[in-house]
Amino acid sequence: MDSSTAKIQERFGERRAEQLRSLVTEELIKAWIRDPDVGHREPFSWVLRFLGRRPPAERVTVYESVPGEEWCLARQPASRGAPYRLAARRRFTSLDEAREACLRRELHEVLGWGEPPADTVDGPDLSVEGPALLGYADRVSAAPGDPVAFMISAEGVERYTTELVRLRHVDDNPAGPGVRVETVPDVWQGDHQGRAQTTRIGSHIAVPDPGGATTGLDGFAVVAYVHPTCVTGVRQAIVARWGDGDTPRGYALGLDEEGRLTLWLGDGSGETATRIETPLALRLWHGVGASYDPATGRVVLAVRPLVNSVNSLLSPVVVDDRPQVAEGRAEAPLAPADGGELLFAALTPDSGHYNGKIESPRLWQRALDRDALVAAVSDAPDAPEAPLRWWFGTPEGAHTAASLSVPCVGRPELDGRLVNMPVRGVTGRHYTGDADHYAYDPRGYGAIHFHDDELADSGWEPSHELTVPDGLPSGVYALRVAATDGSCERAIPFVVRAPAGTATGDIALLLPTATYLAYANERGLGYVPVVPQGTAFLEQRYDLGHSLYASHTDGSGVSYSSWRRPILTLAPGYRIHLSPFMLASDLYILDWLTELGYSFDVITDHDLHAEGADLLRRYRGVITGSHPEYASARMLDAIESYVDGGGNLAYIGGNGYYWVVSFHPELPHVMELRRGLSGTRSWQARPGEEHHATTGERGGLWAGRNRPPQKLFGVGFSAQGGGPSGRYRAGPDHEDEVARKLLDGVPEVFGDLALIDGGAVGDEIDRYDPALGSPPDALVIATSEGLGDGYQFVVEELGGTNPGQGATENPHVRSDMVYFRTRGGGSVFSTGSIAYSKGLSANGYDNGLSRVTRNVIDHWPAADV
Numbered sequence: 078m079d080s081s082t083a084k085i086q087e088r089f090g091e092r093r094a095e096q097l098r099s100l101v102t103e104e105l106i107k108a109w110i111r112d113p114d115v116g117h118r119e120p121f122s123w124v125l126r127f128l129g130r131r132p133p134a135e136r137v138t139v140y141e142s143v144p145g146e147e148w149c150l151a152r153q154p155a156s157r158g159a160p161y162r163l164a165a166r167r168r169f170t171s172l173d174e175a176r177e178a179c180l181r182r183e184l185h186e187v188l189g190w191g192e193p194p195a196d197t198v199d200g201p202d203l204s205v206e207g208p209a210l211l212g213y214a215d216r217v218s219a220a221p222g223d224p225v226a227f228m229i230s231a232e233g234v235e236r237y238t239t240e241l242v243r244l245r246h247v248d249d250n251p252a253g254p255g256v257r258v259e260t261v262p263d264v265w266q267g268d269h270q271g272r273a274q275t276t277r278i279g280s281h282i283a284v285p286d287p288g289g290a291t292t293g294l295d296g297f298a299v300v301a302y303v304h305p306t307c308v309t310g311v312r313q314a315i316v317a318r319w320g321d322g323d324t325p326r327g328y329a330l331g332l333d334e335e336g337r338l339t340l341w342l343g344d345g346s347g348e349t350a351t352r353i354e355t356p357l358a359l360r361l362w363h364g365v366g367a368s369y370d371p372a373t374g375r376v377v378l379a380v381r382p383l384v385n386s387v388n389s390l391l392s393p394v395v396v397d398d399r400p401q402v403a404e405g406r407a408e409a410p411l412a413p414a415d416g417g418e419l420l421f422a423a424l425t426p427d428s429g430h431y432n433g434k435i436e437s438p439r440l441w442q443r444a445l446d447r448d449a450l451v452a453a454v455s456d457a458p459d460a461p462e463a464p465l466r467w468w469f470g471t472p473e474g475a476h477t478a479a480s481l482s483v484p485c486v487g488r489p490e491l492d493g494r495l496v497n498m499p500v501r502g503v504t505g506r507h508y509t510g511d512a513d514h515y516a517y518d519p520r521g522y523g524a525i526h527f528h529d530d531e532l533a534d535s536g537w538e539p540s541h542e543l544t545v546p547d548g549l550p551s552g553v554y555a556l557r558v559a560a561t562d563g564s565c566e567r568a569i570p571f572v573v574r575a576p577a578g579t580a581t582g583d584i585a586l587l588l589p590t591a592t593y594l595a596y597a598n599e600r601g602l603g604y605v606p607v608v609p610q611g612t613a614f615l616e617q618r619y620d621l622g623h624s625l626y627a628s629h630t631d632g633s634g635v636s637y638s639s640w641r642r643p644i645l646t647l648a649p650g651y652r653i654h655l656s657p658f659m660l661a662s663d664l665y666i667l668d669w670l671t672e673l674g675y676s677f678d679v680i681t682d683h684d685l686h687a688e689g690a691d692l693l694r695r696y697r698g699v700i701t702g703s704h705p706e707y708a709s710a711r712m713l714d715a716i717e718s719y720v721d722g723g724g725n726l727a728y729i730g731g732n733g734y735y736w737v738v739s740f741h742p743e744l745p746h747v748m749e750l751r752r753g754l755s756g757t758r759s760w761q762a763r764p765g766e767e768h769h770a771t772t773g774e775r776g777g778l779w780a781g782r783n784r785p786p787q788k789l790f791g792v793g794f795s796a797q798g799g800g801p802s803g804r805y806r807a808g809p810d811h812e813d814e815v816a817r818k819l820l821d822g823v824p825e826v827f828g829d830l831a832l833i834d835g836g837a838v839g840d841e842i843d844r845y846d847p848a849l850g851s852p853p854d855a856l857v858i859a860t861s862e863g864l865g866d867g868y869q870f871v872v873e874e875l876g877g878t879n880p881g882q883g884a885t886e887n888p889h890v891r892s893d894m895v896y897f898r899t900r901g902g903g904s905v906f907s908t909g910s911i912a913y914s915k916g917l918s919a920n921g922y923d924n925g926l927s928r929v930t931r932n933v934i935d936h937w938p939a940a941d942v
Contacts, residue, residue: 109180114800134154134156136153136604137153137179138152138161139179140161146170148169150163162202176607205610210231210232211643212556214228219545221545221549221576222545225542227569228537229269229271234560238558241556242260245671277497280528280529281430282483282495284467296444298463299367302436304434306631309529310334311428313430316438317330325341326344333352339352345409346409353380358382365380366453373406377404381398385506385508400451432528436470470515471515471519477769479743497532504524509521582678586666588702589663589730592706594707598621601654611653614645625638636749639746657833663703666703669927673922680692685716698937701726701730706732716789725904726905732911735786736756736777736779737769737775751767755872756873791855794842796868796890798883803836805925808858809860810857815856820929824925828859828926831912836863836912842868844893845909870887870889
């Protein structure tokens with residue numbers, strides 16, 4: 078029982094708190110404030126880990142009440158979408174003082190250490206309110222002459238202006254070159270009336286039915302097989318033909334606020350609810366059904382668990398599989414729903430979304446008696462055949478589950494369409510575990526998994542349909558929208574490419590837009606130690622969709638991310654807990670290329686996936702962004718073909734080409750991820766669900782498909798962590814003739830200056846290892862030093878849970894800078910660190926990182942185009 082587990086954990090917590098209380102001293106707290114890396118060393122690491130084991134909602138955090146000027150203590154949101162709440166009256170003008178006060182507060186609450194805080198409060202809410210401008214473009218990149226549509230929502234903004242800006246550097250750190258954003262004169266400038274736009278979230282299936290075959294006016298019975306995953310406190314419809322007007326009309330079978338199977342009937346003035354009093358057990362397969370006879374008003378509900386050894390959370394030996402039946406009577410005749418759609422997994426397009434799997438819904442246009450209904454929910458051989466049946470699995474012989482429609486058997490006019498990308502290619506009630514791919518076991522994969530918070534497209538109306546001007550240089554641009562009263566503004570970035578089929582630069586800067594999508598609107602995975610207002614705003618706005626690090630309402634991992642929604646984590650100047658983040662980090666590279674006078678075009682992962690190696694062959698060299706973690710097979714194939722054919726690649730980052738992603742064939746703005754059973758991951762796919770619906774390929778790590786990044790890039794993910802970043806020292810091959818050229822003018826120790834965290838080796842790092850596929854003749858021209866035990870060895874290489882996996886104890890926890898030639902005359906240079914780009918502009922661009930990068934690029938031969 079859950080209560081038994083809670084008691085065991087509570088007893089453990091009490092004992093551990095007693096052990097740790099004596100270890101805390103004033104000296105340790107002061108040392109942590111001076112150097113947060115102390116938190117990664119014993120004994121203080123024990124204390125911090127114990128504090129961190131509590132649920133986020135029970136913890137106190139530091140909240141940035143005035144950006145860069147004032148902080149306070151706050152409670153984490155009590156539930157998803159709730160605001161932070163003030164936890165203490167005191168305001169701090171020093172972040173270190175606020176962090177210390179937060180630590181002391183938690184030490185007292187959890188360990189009983191120190192004096193009780195005197196200024197605690199519970200509220201008010203720290204809501205991020207006020208006018209807001211949100212928007213997105215319909216495409217990631219465009220060439221001169223291409224149209225770009227921008228969707229804008231002006232919330233509390235009466236009028237706003239637009240202009241086109243070019244982005245070069247957006248970090249205002251005084252140690253760097255500062256913000257460099259230029260207005261493009263006389264382009265896309267205007268003054269516009271504002272209007273708010275809304276988003277419908279939640280996945281479901283809509284079945285158009287203008288002929289009224291599913292209205293139930295002459296009576297009906299409906300049956301489906303369901304695997305519910307959570308109780309939400311609101312209705313969750315499984316099958317519904319429900320009017321969304323002012324009065325209830327139609328019918329809906331689903332779960333009520335307490336998770337009980339319920340049939341709702343609307344008569345045009347009120348509703349009748351008939352339910353089975355026992356809540357449906359979660360994460361078990363059930364047959365569920367309801368019947369309504371208008372002649373008598375009789376309602377029958379039935380439910381039966383359909384559990385085998387592998388399809389559900391529990392073993393069949395502990396599940397009572399006897400059917401439950403309830404009967405009732407409608408108080409007034411059913412009034413058919415307005416409109417013409419039958420919905421699966423939603424009450425209306427805006428409400429009552431279901432969380433869980435549904436398989437094989439079926440509908441009779443007449444009532445069934447009690448015995449027939451029980452036979453149908455039991456999937457018995459003698460059950461009556463339904464005239465309307467929908468198949469949610471993949472067709473026989475299909476190799477993908479990418480279809481956006483579900484067929485109504487024998488009635489194509491009643492085929493359904495998927496809304497907001499519910500997850501296909503998932504196990505169903507007949508899953509046996511003998512096959513782990515839906516193409517080889519269609520019967521075992523007959524389900525679709527729905528969520529109430531899925532989003533594939535915000536669906537906003539275009540506010541501006543603009544054309545990229547001829548002659549506009551390739552680069553990173555944004556449509557800047559600003560309220561005319563000065564209350565708010567937003568920049569919506571996109572990439573301008575060279576004209577189709579051409580190159581206007583010598584080099585291509587390849588922006589990792591797949592990674593941008595993976596992290597889009599990342600909210601912090603629960604607890605955020607220091608909360609900027611940007612993170613707080615995102616926490617209040619789940620209508621903007623999830624990152625691929627998040628979990629849905631029911632706890633399952635988010636598999637899809639869409640470009641067609643506002644992605645605030647890409648907006649220049651938008652501050653979150655990870656800032657400077659993604660695009661901002663890659664603009665360090667763009668700024669460096671510009672400052673040093675290189676001729677370059679900007680391209681994206683989306684372009685590379687669409688066009689392949691032909692796109693790269695126009696350039697003498699390609700430079701990646703700082704964190705190209707997510708890659709499709711087409712992207713890897715293109716890069717491999719390019720360097721094998723004589724192309725030159727500089728992988729200026731870390732933890733790259735790690736996870737498998739794919740793009741939907743009909744919705745290219747939607748990217749899919751299935752996190753496998755290994756790797757550093759925020760969630761993992763359920764058994765049997767590791768294959769992508771969009772392509773049929775196996776997901777997870779590229780290493781799990783024997784295509785680790787070491788093979789193509791020379792290095793692969795080695796560690797991630799926190800604390801001060803490290804630096805490079807000339808490596809074991811620095812005396813090689815080629816290495817000497819690449820290190821010409823570079824000091825023996827370099828990369829010890831960076832805009833963030835003090836060094837260029839940090840965040841996530843890669844190492845060279847021939848045992849994992851690194852080319853044996855690659856030159857290790859530099860390797861890292863100075864990392865602490867905040868950096869821990871990657872989990873996929875651990876054979877056990879042994880201690881000693883930090884940077885000071887494990888020699889594999891390091892970053893290596895490598896260079897090698899390919900058989901076709903190409904070359905690969907890899908830096909093995911996400912933080913590398915943050916050091917390029919240090920000391921006015923005069924530093925070892927800048928010099929070695931320049932030496933590599935200048936070593937590339939001229940393009941042969």
